Amino acid sequence: MERPLLRCMACDKIRLLDDLAGLCECGGLLLVEYDLERIGNSLSPDDLKSRSFTMWRYHELLPVRDRNAIVSLGEGGTPLVRLQSLEKSLPLAELWVKREEQNPTGSFKARGFSAAVSLLQERGIHRVAVPSNGNAASALAAYAARAKMEAYVFVPRDCPGLIVEECRYYGARTYQVDGLIHDAGAIAEAGKNEQRWFNVATLREPGRVEGKKTMGLELAEQLGWQLPDVVVYPTGGGSGVIGMWKAFHELRQLGWVQNELPRFVSVQETGCQPLVDAIAAGAKEPPGVKEVTSSPTGMRVPHPPAGGLLLSILRETNGTAIAVSADEIGDAQRMFGACGISASPEGAAVLAGLVRLCDQGFVRPADKVVLFNTAHALKYLPWTVEPPLQIIKTYEEWCQIAEKEADEQ
Ligand SMILES: *Cc1c(COP(=O)(O)O)cnc(C)c1O
Ligand SMILES: [Zn+2]
Numbered sequence: 001m002e003r004p005l006l007r008c009m010a011c012d013k014i015r016l017l018d019d020l021a022g023l024c025e026c027g028g029l030l031l032v033e034y035d036l037e038r039i040g041n042s043l044s045p046d047d048l049k050s051r052s053f054t055m056w057r058y059h060e061l062l063p064v065r066d067r068n069a070i071v072s073l074g075e076g077g078t079p080l081v082r083l084q085s086l087e088k089s090l091p092l093a094e095l096w097v098k099r100e101e102q103n104p105t106g107s108f109k110a111r112g113f114s115a116a117v118s119l120l121q122e123r124g125i126h127r128v129a130v131p132s133n134g135n136a137a138s139a140l141a142a143y144a145a146r147a148k149m150e151a152y153v154f155v156p157r158d159c160p161g162l163i164v165e166e167c168r169y170y171g172a173r174t175y176q177v178d179g180l181i182h183d184a185g186a187i188a189e190a191g192k193n194e195q196r197w198f199n200v201a202t203l204r205e206p207g208r209v210e211g212k213k214t215m216g217l218e219l220a221e222q223l224g225w226q227l228p229d230v231v232v233y234p235t236g237g238g239s240g241v242i243g244m245w246k247a248f249h250e251l252r253q254l255g256w257v258q259n260e261l262p263r264f265v266s267v268q269e270t271g272c273q274p275l276v277d278a279i280a281a282g283a284k285e286p287p288g289v290k291e292v293t294s295s296p297t298g299m300r301v302p303h304p305p306a307g308g309l310l311l312s313i314l315r316e317t318n319g320t321a322i323a324v325s326a327d328e329i330g331d332a333q334r335m336f337g338a339c340g341i342s343a344s345p346e347g348a349a350v351l352a353g354l355v356r357l358c359d360q361g362f363v364r365p366a367d368k369v370v371l372f373n374t375a376h377a378l379k380y381l382p383w384t385v386e387p388p389l390q391i392i393k394t395y396e397e398w399c400q401i402a403e404k405e406a407d408e409q
Helices: 036-042 055-061 083-089 109-122 135-146 161-169 180-188 207-222 239-254 272-279 307-316 326-337 343-360 395-408
Strands: 003-009 013-016 030-033 081-082 096-101 126-130 148-158 173-177 230-234 263-269 320-324 367-371
Touching: 036 055, 036 126, 036 239, 081 207, 083 096, 096 207, 109 135, 109 207, 126 135, 126 180, 135 148, 135 161, 148 161, 148 180, 161 173, 161 307, 173 180, 173 395, 180 395, 207 239, 230 239, 230 343, 239 263, 239 307, 263 272, 263 307, 263 343, 272 307, 272 320, 307 367, 320 326, 320 343, 326 343, 343 367
Parallel strands: 096 367, 126 148, 148 173, 230 263, 230 367, 263 320
Antiparallel strands: 003 013, 003 030, 081 096
């Protein structure tokens, strides 16, 4: 089978996928490119029907070529549930929620790490690290455990305690960082050469976007190869939106869907809303966030690494970005609860955003809308990490702790 390639989103340069580069020399984002004509000649939607409902049913559209290297815990194949009562009250033609909390590790991050860790497995890499607000850390921890890799995860000190415990449960070396996700990212990056770990941070390698792409493929298949009018997604680093946008373009190129791309709506929480501010200002790149005051969720990313591309996707699809408050998130959690669905703060933010967009007339009664509940509500319940971890600030401090840990072993 032919190897997929990488194409730079900024300068169009093509390179091999082999070294799993995330960025081009020009700074542009590298995305996997497939020979869709060839794939379309040998694969049709009907061929999928007999395959098991995990994200690997789309393996031709995923970059792993050695099927034995696939690291799977049963990710993908999540239910798409219709919310009739909310449909009536908002009102909307159709309202669906994609229940991504049913993935292994309780969040959609499992998809990205199944693909990324498989690519690393294919190349014999056995030490990995990631900075994360929480769910990426536990997903990497689980897939690394599955693949017998050593995992190092770095989360902000206010990361939900249960998620910290979850990382340790999978055996990851888990560290809390005094700062935000980019401070954690600086440590993962600083140790890359010396510690010889592969940094699987958002958009640093091509696998995570490809895994998240399967949300879009699945959604289209579940809707009978039709795309909805609006997709509302809680956005932080942006690879979920980039992945689904890529999925829909690939499906159109394959001829499996005919309709236009949905309007993409990114939802953020007030207090860390770089995308919302950029859309309001008509800016090409998200502005820096001076003071971050939002809660520790997957949406709290003050400097989204491919912010420019993300904004262009929102604009290209006539979408938008909207920020909701912690109170609105709480209300929306209860609205979801009244439908029998437990939503994470991120998932609830999306419903809160939709309510506002209906009020504003951006989303209209004739629209068919899909919400994403990206994680399990229970991961966010209050929990005290015992014994507490030492909080680190820099890579040098991490080195000191790591030395002590090695002595103790
Ligand atoms: C990471 C995360 C997000 C943000 O997703 P991106 O693809 O990074 O924008 C949203 N919700 C949850 C639960 C997350 O863990
Ligand atoms: Zn380039």
